[in-house]
Amino acid sequence: xxxxxxxxxxxxxxxxxxVVRCNMTSCEKCIGRSVSMCSAxxxxxxxxxxxxxxxxxKRSKQVICAEGELxxxxxxxxxxxxxxxxxxxxxxxxxIDFLFPGDYFGLVCNNGYNYSAETITDxxxxxxPRNAILEKIKEIPAFSKKILDxxxxxxxxxxxxxxxxxxxxxxxRLCTFLLTINARSSNGGHMKKNHIFLPMSRADxxxxxxxxxxxxxxxxxxxxxxxxxxxxNSPLVRIIDIEELQLIASGG
Amino acid sequence: xxxxxxxxxxxxxxxxxxVVRCNMTSCEKCIGRSVSMCSAxxxxxxxxxxxxxxxxxKRSKQVICAEGELxxxxxxxxxxxxxxxxxxxxxxxxxIDFLFPGDYFGLVCNNGYNYSAETITDxxxxxxPRNAILEKIKEIPAFSKKILDxxxxxxxxxxxxxxxxxxxxxxxRLCTFLLTINARSSNGGHMKKNHIFLPMSRADxxxxxxxxxxxxxxxxxxxxxxxxxxxxNSPLVRIIDIEELQLIASGG
DNA sequence: CGTGCATTTGACCACCTTCAATAAAGGTGG
DNA sequence: CCACCTTTATTGAAGGTGGTCAAATGCACG
Numbered sequence: 376x377x378x379x380x381x382x383x384x385x386x387x388x389x390x391x392x393x394v395v396r397c398n399m400t401s402c403e404k405c406i407g408r409s410v411s412m413c414s415a416x417x418x419x420x421x422x423x424x425x426x427x428x429x430x431x432x433k434r435s436k437q438v439i440c441a442e443g444e445l446x447x448x449x450x451x452x453x454x455x456x457x458x459x460x461x462x463x464x465x466x467x468x469x470x471i472d473f474l475f476p477g478d479y480f481g482l483v484c485n486n487g488y489n490y491s492a493e494t495i496t497d498x499x500x501x502x503x504p505r506n507a508i509l510e511k512i513k514e515i516p517a518f519s520k521k522i523l524d525x526x527x528x529x530x531x532x533x534x535x536x537x538x539x540x541x542x543x544x545x546x547x548r549l550c551t552f553l554l555t556i557n558a559r560s561s562n563g564g565h566m567k568k569n570h571i572f573l574p575m576s577r578a579d580x581x582x583x584x585x586x587x588x589x590x591x592x593x594x595x596x597x598x599x600x601x602x603x604x605x606x607x608n609s610p611l612v613r614i615i616d617i618e619e620l621q622l623i624a625s626g627g
Numbered sequence: 628x629x630x631x632x633x634x635x636x637x638x639x640x641x642x643x644x645x646v647v648r649c650n651m652t653s654c655e656k657c658i659g660r661s662v663s664m665c666s667a668x669x670x671x672x673x674x675x676x677x678x679x680x681x682x683x684x685k686r687s688k689q690v691i692c693a694e695g696e697l698x699x700x701x702x703x704x705x706x707x708x709x710x711x712x713x714x715x716x717x718x719x720x721x722x723i724d725f726l727f728p729g730d731y732f733g734l735v736c737n738n739g740y741n742y743s744a745e746t747i748t749d750x751x752x753x754x755x756p757r758n759a760i761l762e763k764i765k766e767i768p769a770f771s772k773k774i775l776d777x778x779x780x781x782x783x784x785x786x787x788x789x790x791x792x793x794x795x796x797x798x799x800r801l802c803t804f805l806l807t808i809n810a811r812s813s814n815g816g817h818m819k820k821n822h823i824f825l826p827m828s829r830a831d832x833x834x835x836x837x838x839x840x841x842x843x844x845x846x847x848x849x850x851x852x853x854x855x856x857x858x859x860n861s862p863l864v865r866i867i868d869i870e871e872l873q874l875i876a877s878g879g
Numbered sequence: 880c881g882t883g884c885a886t887t888t889g890a891c892c893a894c895c896t897t898c899a900a901t902a903a904a905g906g907t908g909g
Numbered sequence: 910c911c912a913c914c915t916t917t918a919t920t921g922a923a924g925g926t927g928g929t930c931a932a933a934t935g936c937a938c939g
Binding site: 461463464465467468469471483485489490512513514516517519520522523526527529530531533534536537538540541542582584585625626627 | 713715716717719721723735737741742764765766768769771772774778779781782783785786788789792793794834836837877878879
Binding site for chain 4: 838
C-alpha cells in the first residue's frame with residue numbers, strides 16, 4: 376500500500392480523523408473547480424458558507440454516512456476516493472459511484488441519505504450543512520441553477536450506467552469502467568499519462584459493474600494478456616492500447 | 628386492441644394529431660397533481676405559462692421528440708403512456724422509462740434531448756417552451772426548488788433501476804416492474820383493483836429490464852403458471868398474489 | 880380467410896456465476 | 910526482520926441463467 380500513501384499524502388499522521396472549521400483559504404482553492412457550486416456565489420456569500428462548513432479528514436475504510444441516516448450534511452471531496460453504495464435487503468450491494476476530488480455527495484436524498492458513503496483511501500472533505508444549502512437555493516437563483524446543473528449531470532451519468540448494466544458484456548463493462556476512471560481521476564495532475572490509479576478492491580469494481588469478483592479478475596487478466604493494459608505495478612493500471620479499449624467499450 | 632381504446636378514449640377520432648393553445652381550465656385540472664411544478668406558481672404566473680403552453684394530442688406509436696434534437700420543449704403527460712429511450716451506437720436500445728399522467732420529460736438534457744420520446748397509446752400532452760421555464764427558474768426560487776425536486780426524484784428512480792439491472796435476476800426484474808407499474812399507473816382511477824394495464828410491447832419491457840423478449844415472455848408464463856398473476860385478458864395483468872410478487876421482487 | 884406482426888415455446892449454447900483451490904499481499908507480534 | 914495469519918486476488922472446473930436461433934401459435938386487420 377505504499378502507492379496509496381504516495382498518491383494521498385494529505386492527512387497528518389498524528390490523528391486518524393480531524394474536523395476543522397473551513398477558512399477562506401481552503402474555500403478559495405475549492406472555488407477553482409469548474410463545476411463547483413460555490414462559483415455561483417459572491418465573495419461574501421462564500422464567506423457565509425465557509426463559516427458554517429468544516430474540513431474533514433478521514434482515514435481509509437471509514438464510514439462517512441450511512442444509508443437511511445438523517446441527512447444533515449452535504450459533502451465535497453477535496454482529495455482521495457470515496458465509494459457510494461446501496462444495499463438490497465438480502466445483502467447484495469450495488470456500488471453507485473466512486474467519487475474523486477471535486478465530486479459532491481449527500482445532496483440528492485429524501486430525508487435520509489439514500490446511500491452509504493465510505494472512504495477508500497485517506498480523504499479530505501468539505502462538509503456543509505444541508506439546511507443552509509437549501510436556504511441558499513431559495514435565496515440565490517444562480518446558486519439554485521448550479522445545484523440543478525450538478526444534479527442533472529449526475530442524472531445523465533446514472534443513465535449511462537444503466538445502459539451499461541442493462542446491455543453490456545463483462546468485457547465491455549470493464550473497459551468502459553477503466554475509461555471512465557481514466558477520464559475522471561486525474562488525481563490532481565500528478566499521474567503519469569495513461570496510468571490509472573485504482574484504489575478500490577475487485578469486490579468494489581464487481582459491485583459497481585454488476586459482476587462477480589472472479590469475472591472482473593478474469594477480464595483484467597484477459598485485457599493484460601491481449602496487451603491492451605498492463606497490471607505490473609499493482610494499484611496502477613497502464614493503458615497500452617486506448618483505441619482498442621474504446622472500441623471494446625463501445626461494443627465493437 | 629379494444630382495451631387500448633377503452634382506457635384511452637381521449638382523442639377525437641376526427642384527426643390524428645392536434646395542437647391547441649392551453650387555457651386556464653386545462654391548467655387547473657393539471658395543478659391538482661401533487662408533484663406538479665405549477666404548484667409552485669401563483670395564479671397569475673400559471674396564466675403566463677398557460678398562455679405559452681400547448682395542449683398536444685398524439686396517436687399511438689408516434690415520435691414526440693428524438694434523441695439529439697434541439698430541446699425546445701418540456702412536456703407533461705396528461706393522459707396515456709409515453710416511452711423514453713436511448714440508443715447505443717450499435718443499435719441496442721435502452722428503454723429509460725414509461726411515463727404516465729403527471730410525469731414530465733424534456734427537462735433534463737444538455738442542449739439536445741438526451742433521449743427519444745414516443746407514444747405507446749394515444750396521448751394528451753402539455754407542451755411548454757423550455758426557454759420560458761428556464762427563465763422562470765431564475766425568477767421564482769420556489770419554482771426552481773420544485774424543478775430540482777422533480778430532477779432529484781428522477782435521479783433516485785434511476786438509481787433504483789441501476790440496482791435492478793446490476794443485481795437482480797430476470798424473475799426479480801419482472802416482478803419489480805409489475806409492482807412499479809401497478810403503483811404508478813392508476814390510470815385515472817378507472818382501473819379495477821389489482822389489475823395492471825400494460826400497453827407496452829414485450830420488446831419495450833425487455834429493453835427496459837435489460838433482458839430479451841423471450842426471457843420476458845418466459846417469466847410471464849412462469850408467474851402465471853405459479854398462480855401469482857393472470858394473463859387472461861391480454862393487455863391487462865391481474866395480480867393474484869401480491870405478497871409473493873413483493874417477496875420475489877425483493878430477492879426472496 | 881389469408882397476411883403480417885407480436886408473442887410464446889422449444890432446443891441448444893455461451894457467458895457468467897458458483898464453488899474450490901492456490902497465490903499474493905498486507906498486518907501483527909515476536 | 911521474519912513467521913504467522915488474514916485478507917484479497919487469481920485461476921480452474923462445473924453448473925445455471927439467460928441469450929440465440931428457429932418454429933409454432935395467437936391475434937388484429939384487411
